[in-house]
Amino acid sequence: MPLRAQYVEAGTYMGFANYKGELNGQRVLFNQSGPAMGVYSRLNYSRFLAAKASLTYGHIQGTDAVAADQHLRMRNLNFRSDILELAVTGEFNLVPFAIREHKTASPYLFAGLSVFHFNPEGEFKGQWYELRDLGTEGQMMYGEPYSLWQVAVPFGFGFKFNLSYQANFGFEVGFRKTFTDYLDDVSGAYPDFMELWEYDEMAAMLSYRTPELTGEYGDNPAGEMRGDPQTNDMYLFMGMTLSVNLTDRYGLDFDPKYEQFKRKYNDEELLRRQKIKEHQRKRRQALKERRKRLKRIAKERRRAHKKKELEPPVKKRTK
Numbered sequence: 178m179p180l181r182a183q184y185v186e187a188g189t190y191m192g193f194a195n196y197k198g199e200l201n202g203q204r205v206l207f208n209q210s211g212p213a214m215g216v217y218s219r220l221n222y223s224r225f226l227a228a229k230a231s232l233t234y235g236h237i238q239g240t241d242a243v244a245a246d247q248h249l250r251m252r253n254l255n256f257r258s259d260i261l262e263l264a265v266t267g268e269f270n271l272v273p274f275a276i277r278e279h280k281t282a283s284p285y286l287f288a289g290l291s292v293f294h295f296n297p298e299g300e301f302k303g304q305w306y307e308l309r310d311l312g313t314e315g316q317m318m319y320g321e322p323y324s325l326w327q328v329a330v331p332f333g334f335g336f337k338f339n340l341s342y343q344a345n346f347g348f349e350v351g352f353r354k355t356f357t358d359y360l361d362d363v364s365g366a367y368p369d370f371m372e373l374w375e376y377d378e379m380a381a382m383l384s385y386r387t388p389e390l391t392g393e394y395g396d397n398p399a400g401e402m403r404g405d406p407q408t409n410d411m412y413l414f415m416g417m418t419l420s421v422n423l424t425d426r427y428g429l430d431f432d433p434k435y436e437q438f439k440r441k442y443n444d445e446e447l448l449r450r451q452k453i454k455e456h457q458r459k460r461r462q463a464l465k466e467r468r469k470r471l472k473r474i475a476k477e478r479r480r481a482h483k484k485k486e487l488e489p490p491v492k493k494r495t496k
Contacts, residue, residue, distance in 0.1 A: 183222055185423045186345060190215040192416010194235030199363040199404040200256055201239045202249065205413070209243070211236030211257075213414045224273035224280065228265070229287070235260045237412055239361055252403070253386040256297045256308065256361045260412060262353070264291035264331050274337070276422075282338035291329045291353065297362040299383045308362035311380035314403065315368030318376055329353040335418070343421055350415040360410035367398040 215233030266289030
Protein backbone atom coordinates (compact mmCIF):
# COMPACT_ATOMS: atom_id res chain seq x y z
CA MET A 178 0.00 0.00 0.00
CA PRO A 179 1.56 3.35 -0.93
CA LEU A 180 2.36 5.89 1.71
CA ARG A 181 -0.37 8.21 0.53
CA ALA A 182 -2.97 5.55 1.47
CA GLN A 183 -1.95 5.46 5.14
CA TYR A 184 -3.85 7.53 7.65
CA VAL A 185 -4.31 7.96 11.39
CA GLU A 186 -7.38 7.80 13.62
CA ALA A 187 -7.85 9.33 17.06
CA GLY A 188 -10.62 7.95 19.19
CA THR A 189 -12.18 7.16 22.53
CA TYR A 190 -13.26 3.95 24.22
CA MET A 191 -16.18 3.37 26.60
CA GLY A 192 -17.23 0.09 28.16
CA PHE A 193 -16.72 -2.30 31.03
CA ALA A 194 -13.82 -3.87 32.92
CA ASN A 195 -13.78 -7.26 34.58
CA TYR A 196 -11.30 -9.73 35.96
CA LYS A 197 -10.78 -13.47 36.48
CA GLY A 198 -9.17 -14.58 39.70
CA GLU A 199 -9.67 -16.03 43.18
CA LEU A 200 -12.51 -13.73 44.19
CA ASN A 201 -14.83 -14.73 41.35
CA GLY A 202 -14.11 -18.44 41.18
CA GLN A 203 -11.64 -18.04 38.26
CA ARG A 204 -14.47 -17.00 35.93
CA VAL A 205 -15.80 -13.73 34.58
CA LEU A 206 -18.92 -12.56 36.42
CA PHE A 207 -20.61 -9.80 34.45
CA ASN A 208 -22.54 -8.62 37.51
CA GLN A 209 -19.15 -7.70 39.00
CA SER A 210 -18.14 -5.50 36.06
CA GLY A 211 -16.85 -1.97 36.54
CA PRO A 212 -16.55 0.98 34.15
CA ALA A 213 -13.78 1.33 31.59
CA MET A 214 -12.80 4.27 29.40
CA GLY A 215 -9.84 5.36 27.38
CA VAL A 216 -8.31 7.11 24.38
CA TYR A 217 -6.34 5.68 21.50
CA SER A 218 -4.63 6.42 18.23
CA ARG A 219 -4.59 3.99 15.34
CA LEU A 220 -2.33 3.97 12.28
CA ASN A 221 -4.02 2.20 9.39
CA TYR A 222 -0.95 0.91 7.62
CA SER A 223 -2.66 -1.14 4.92
CA ARG A 224 -5.96 -2.79 4.14
CA PHE A 225 -5.08 -5.64 6.51
CA LEU A 226 -2.66 -4.20 9.07
CA ALA A 227 -2.96 -1.46 11.70
CA ALA A 228 -1.12 -0.43 14.87
CA LYS A 229 -2.74 1.12 17.92
CA ALA A 230 -1.51 2.90 21.04
CA SER A 231 -4.01 3.28 23.87
CA LEU A 232 -4.37 4.61 27.40
CA THR A 233 -7.21 2.92 29.31
CA TYR A 234 -8.69 3.18 32.79
CA GLY A 235 -10.76 0.39 34.28
CA HIS A 236 -12.27 -0.56 37.62
CA ILE A 237 -12.34 -4.22 38.68
CA GLN A 238 -13.81 -5.86 41.76
CA GLY A 239 -14.66 -9.20 43.32
CA THR A 240 -16.19 -10.70 46.45
CA ASP A 241 -16.68 -14.12 47.98
CA ALA A 242 -20.22 -13.12 48.95
CA VAL A 243 -21.51 -14.10 45.48
CA ALA A 244 -19.54 -17.35 45.22
CA ALA A 245 -21.49 -20.54 44.45
CA ASP A 246 -19.17 -22.58 46.69
CA GLN A 247 -19.97 -22.47 50.40
CA HIS A 248 -16.30 -22.79 51.31
CA LEU A 249 -15.45 -19.71 49.26
CA ARG A 250 -18.31 -17.74 50.80
CA MET A 251 -16.94 -18.57 54.26
CA ARG A 252 -13.54 -17.18 53.21
CA ASN A 253 -15.38 -13.82 53.06
CA LEU A 254 -12.78 -11.79 51.18
CA ASN A 255 -13.42 -8.85 48.87
CA PHE A 256 -11.46 -6.31 46.86
CA ARG A 257 -11.61 -3.49 44.35
CA SER A 258 -8.89 -1.91 42.24
CA ASP A 259 -8.42 0.78 39.64
CA ILE A 260 -6.29 -0.17 36.64
CA LEU A 261 -4.45 2.29 34.42
CA GLU A 262 -2.96 0.72 31.31
CA LEU A 263 -0.71 1.90 28.50
CA ALA A 264 -0.75 -0.55 25.60
CA VAL A 265 0.63 -0.94 22.10
CA THR A 266 -1.05 -3.52 19.89
CA GLY A 267 -1.03 -4.70 16.31
CA GLU A 268 -4.25 -5.44 14.46
CA PHE A 269 -4.99 -7.84 11.62
CA ASN A 270 -8.17 -7.26 9.62
CA LEU A 271 -9.84 -10.50 8.60
CA VAL A 272 -11.20 -8.80 5.47
CA PRO A 273 -9.81 -5.71 3.69
CA PHE A 274 -10.59 -2.39 5.35
CA ALA A 275 -10.13 0.57 2.98
CA ILE A 276 -12.36 3.63 2.99
CA ARG A 277 -11.41 4.76 -0.52
CA GLU A 278 -12.26 1.35 -1.92
CA HIS A 279 -15.60 1.33 -0.09
CA LYS A 280 -14.47 -1.61 2.04
CA THR A 281 -15.82 -0.05 5.20
CA ALA A 282 -16.35 -2.92 7.67
CA SER A 283 -14.08 -5.61 9.05
CA PRO A 284 -13.66 -7.93 12.02
CA TYR A 285 -10.11 -7.97 13.37
CA LEU A 286 -7.78 -9.71 15.80
CA PHE A 287 -5.17 -7.95 17.92
CA ALA A 288 -2.27 -8.66 20.27
CA GLY A 289 0.49 -6.62 21.84
CA LEU A 290 2.15 -5.55 25.05
CA SER A 291 1.05 -3.31 27.90
CA VAL A 292 2.19 -1.83 31.19
CA PHE A 293 -0.43 -1.31 33.90
CA HIS A 294 -0.79 -0.06 37.46
CA PHE A 295 -3.20 -1.50 40.03
CA ASN A 296 -3.76 -1.16 43.78
CA PRO A 297 -6.20 -3.59 45.45
CA GLU A 298 -8.29 -2.34 48.37
CA GLY A 299 -10.43 -4.27 50.84
CA GLU A 300 -13.60 -3.07 52.58
CA PHE A 301 -14.00 -3.43 56.34
CA LYS A 302 -16.92 -1.88 58.19
CA GLY A 303 -17.59 0.64 55.43
CA GLN A 304 -13.97 1.78 55.03
CA TRP A 305 -11.53 0.79 52.30
CA TYR A 306 -7.91 -0.16 53.04
CA GLU A 307 -4.98 -0.59 50.65
CA LEU A 308 -4.20 -4.28 50.96
CA ARG A 309 -0.73 -4.40 49.44
CA ASP A 310 0.76 -2.10 52.08
CA LEU A 311 -0.79 -4.23 54.86
CA GLY A 312 0.73 -7.49 53.62
CA THR A 313 -2.29 -9.73 54.20
CA GLU A 314 -0.30 -12.86 53.35
CA GLY A 315 2.62 -11.89 55.55
CA GLN A 316 4.70 -10.20 52.85
CA MET A 317 5.76 -7.43 55.19
CA MET A 318 6.99 -9.97 57.74
CA TYR A 319 8.43 -12.76 55.60
CA GLY A 320 9.30 -11.30 52.23
CA GLU A 321 8.89 -8.52 49.71
CA PRO A 322 5.49 -7.02 48.80
CA TYR A 323 4.38 -7.46 45.20
CA SER A 324 4.86 -4.64 42.70
CA LEU A 325 1.90 -2.48 41.74
CA TRP A 326 3.37 -2.00 38.25
CA GLN A 327 3.12 -5.03 36.01
CA VAL A 328 3.40 -6.12 32.38
CA ALA A 329 0.54 -7.79 30.51
CA VAL A 330 -0.14 -9.25 27.07
CA PRO A 331 -3.33 -7.83 25.53
CA PHE A 332 -5.13 -9.95 22.95
CA GLY A 333 -8.64 -10.16 21.64
CA PHE A 334 -10.98 -9.36 18.79
CA GLY A 335 -13.17 -6.55 17.55
CA PHE A 336 -15.31 -5.24 14.73
CA LYS A 337 -15.03 -1.81 13.12
CA PHE A 338 -16.87 -0.02 10.38
CA ASN A 339 -16.68 3.40 8.79
CA LEU A 340 -19.64 5.71 9.41
CA SER A 341 -18.43 8.38 6.96
CA TYR A 342 -15.19 9.87 5.77
CA GLN A 343 -15.00 11.57 9.15
CA ALA A 344 -15.85 8.88 11.70
CA ASN A 345 -15.55 5.19 12.56
CA PHE A 346 -17.44 3.06 15.05
CA GLY A 347 -16.78 -0.37 16.51
CA PHE A 348 -16.69 -2.66 19.50
CA GLU A 349 -13.85 -4.61 21.04
CA VAL A 350 -13.23 -7.36 23.59
CA GLY A 351 -9.69 -7.50 24.93
CA PHE A 352 -8.19 -9.93 27.45
CA ARG A 353 -5.04 -9.17 29.41
CA LYS A 354 -2.78 -12.05 30.37
CA THR A 355 -0.85 -10.87 33.43
CA PHE A 356 2.17 -12.25 35.23
CA THR A 357 0.88 -11.60 38.74
CA ASP A 358 -1.62 -13.38 40.98
CA TYR A 359 -2.24 -10.36 43.18
CA LEU A 360 -4.79 -8.27 41.28
CA ASP A 361 -7.17 -9.24 44.11
CA ASP A 362 -4.45 -9.50 46.81
CA VAL A 363 -5.13 -13.24 47.11
CA SER A 364 -2.62 -15.83 45.97
CA GLY A 365 -0.89 -18.11 48.48
CA ALA A 366 -1.40 -19.44 52.00
CA TYR A 367 -2.61 -17.82 55.20
CA PRO A 368 0.22 -16.46 57.36
CA ASP A 369 0.36 -17.20 61.08
CA PHE A 370 -2.63 -15.23 62.33
CA MET A 371 -1.20 -14.49 65.78
CA GLU A 372 2.12 -13.25 64.39
CA LEU A 373 0.33 -11.06 61.85
CA TRP A 374 -1.96 -9.72 64.61
CA GLU A 375 1.06 -8.70 66.66
CA TYR A 376 2.62 -7.05 63.58
CA ASP A 377 -0.52 -5.23 62.38
CA GLU A 378 -4.04 -5.87 63.69
CA MET A 379 -5.75 -4.49 60.56
CA ALA A 380 -3.62 -6.69 58.30
CA ALA A 381 -4.70 -9.73 60.34
CA MET A 382 -8.37 -8.79 60.26
CA LEU A 383 -8.32 -8.31 56.46
CA SER A 384 -6.31 -11.50 55.92
CA TYR A 385 -8.55 -13.96 57.81
CA ARG A 386 -12.18 -12.85 57.64
CA THR A 387 -14.10 -16.04 58.35
CA PRO A 388 -14.67 -15.02 62.00
CA GLU A 389 -16.84 -12.13 60.77
CA LEU A 390 -19.38 -14.76 59.68
CA THR A 391 -18.89 -17.43 62.39
CA GLY A 392 -18.46 -15.08 65.34
CA GLU A 393 -15.37 -16.97 66.55
CA TYR A 394 -11.74 -17.22 65.44
CA GLY A 395 -11.38 -21.00 65.78
CA ASP A 396 -8.08 -22.59 64.82
CA ASN A 397 -5.16 -20.59 63.50
CA PRO A 398 -5.37 -20.97 59.66
CA ALA A 399 -1.59 -20.67 59.22
CA GLY A 400 -0.45 -22.63 56.16
CA GLU A 401 -3.92 -23.26 54.75
CA MET A 402 -4.40 -22.18 51.16
CA ARG A 403 -5.96 -18.74 50.83
CA GLY A 404 -5.73 -18.65 47.03
CA ASP A 405 -4.34 -20.52 44.03
CA PRO A 406 -0.73 -19.50 43.29
CA GLN A 407 -0.62 -21.79 40.22
CA THR A 408 -2.97 -19.53 38.23
CA ASN A 409 -2.27 -15.87 37.56
CA ASP A 410 -5.08 -13.33 37.49
CA MET A 411 -6.44 -11.86 34.28
CA TYR A 412 -8.42 -8.72 33.49
CA LEU A 413 -10.33 -7.63 30.43
CA PHE A 414 -11.88 -4.60 28.77
CA MET A 415 -14.94 -4.70 26.52
CA GLY A 416 -16.79 -1.82 24.97
CA MET A 417 -17.42 0.49 22.04
CA THR A 418 -14.98 2.64 20.10
CA LEU A 419 -15.58 5.91 18.27
CA SER A 420 -12.86 7.63 16.25
CA VAL A 421 -12.26 10.38 13.70
CA ASN A 422 -9.91 10.20 10.73
CA LEU A 423 -6.96 12.57 10.75
CA THR A 424 -4.92 13.71 7.79
CA ASP A 425 -1.22 13.66 7.13
CA ARG A 426 1.01 14.99 4.39
CA TYR A 427 1.20 11.61 2.65
CA GLY A 428 -2.37 10.46 2.96
CA LEU A 429 -5.75 12.08 2.96
CA ASP A 430 -4.60 15.55 1.88
CA PHE A 431 -4.41 14.27 -1.70
CA ASP A 432 -8.04 13.22 -1.80
CA PRO A 433 -10.61 16.04 -2.20
CA LYS A 434 -13.08 13.97 -0.17
CA TYR A 435 -10.93 14.66 2.88
CA GLU A 436 -10.68 18.40 2.33
CA GLN A 437 -12.74 19.14 5.45
CA PHE A 438 -10.20 17.36 7.66
CA LYS A 439 -7.22 19.54 6.77
CA ARG A 440 -5.55 21.02 9.80
CA LYS A 441 -3.60 24.22 10.14
CA TYR A 442 -0.27 22.68 9.30
CA ASN A 443 -1.77 21.33 6.08
CA ASP A 444 -2.87 24.83 5.08
CA GLU A 445 0.65 26.07 5.76
CA GLU A 446 2.05 23.17 3.77
CA LEU A 447 -0.30 23.98 0.90
CA LEU A 448 0.82 27.64 0.94
CA ARG A 449 4.46 26.57 0.95
CA ARG A 450 3.87 24.29 -2.02
CA GLN A 451 2.03 27.05 -3.87
CA LYS A 452 4.99 29.40 -3.33
CA ILE A 453 7.37 26.74 -4.63
CA LYS A 454 5.19 26.15 -7.69
CA GLU A 455 4.98 29.90 -8.36
CA HIS A 456 8.76 30.21 -8.06
CA GLN A 457 9.22 27.28 -10.46
CA ARG A 458 6.71 28.77 -12.89
CA LYS A 459 8.53 32.11 -12.90
CA ARG A 460 11.85 30.36 -13.36
CA ARG A 461 10.50 28.35 -16.29
CA GLN A 462 9.10 31.54 -17.80
CA ALA A 463 12.44 33.29 -17.39
CA LEU A 464 14.27 30.38 -19.01
CA LYS A 465 11.76 30.39 -21.84
CA GLU A 466 12.25 34.13 -22.42
CA ARG A 467 16.02 33.66 -22.29
CA ARG A 468 15.87 30.88 -24.89
CA LYS A 469 13.70 33.08 -27.12
CA ARG A 470 16.13 35.94 -26.75
CA LEU A 471 19.11 33.74 -27.57
CA LYS A 472 17.31 32.32 -30.60
CA ARG A 473 16.52 35.85 -31.79
CA ILE A 474 20.14 36.94 -31.43
CA ALA A 475 21.37 33.82 -33.21
CA LYS A 476 18.88 34.41 -36.03
CA GLU A 477 19.97 38.02 -36.41
CA ARG A 478 23.60 36.96 -36.54
CA ARG A 479 22.85 34.39 -39.23
CA ARG A 480 21.02 37.03 -41.29
CA ALA A 481 23.88 39.47 -40.93
CA HIS A 482 26.41 36.81 -41.92
CA LYS A 483 24.32 35.77 -44.95
CA LYS A 484 23.91 39.39 -46.03
CA LYS A 485 27.62 39.92 -45.81
CA GLU A 486 28.26 36.89 -48.02
CA LEU A 487 25.89 38.23 -50.73
CA GLU A 488 27.55 41.64 -50.95
CA PRO A 489 30.09 41.97 -53.83
CA PRO A 490 33.68 42.14 -52.73
CA VAL A 491 35.16 45.60 -52.63
CA LYS A 492 38.00 46.07 -55.17
CA LYS A 493 41.14 47.53 -53.82
CA ARG A 494 42.45 50.60 -55.67
CA THR A 495 45.87 50.36 -57.28
CA LYS A 496 48.25 53.22 -57.32
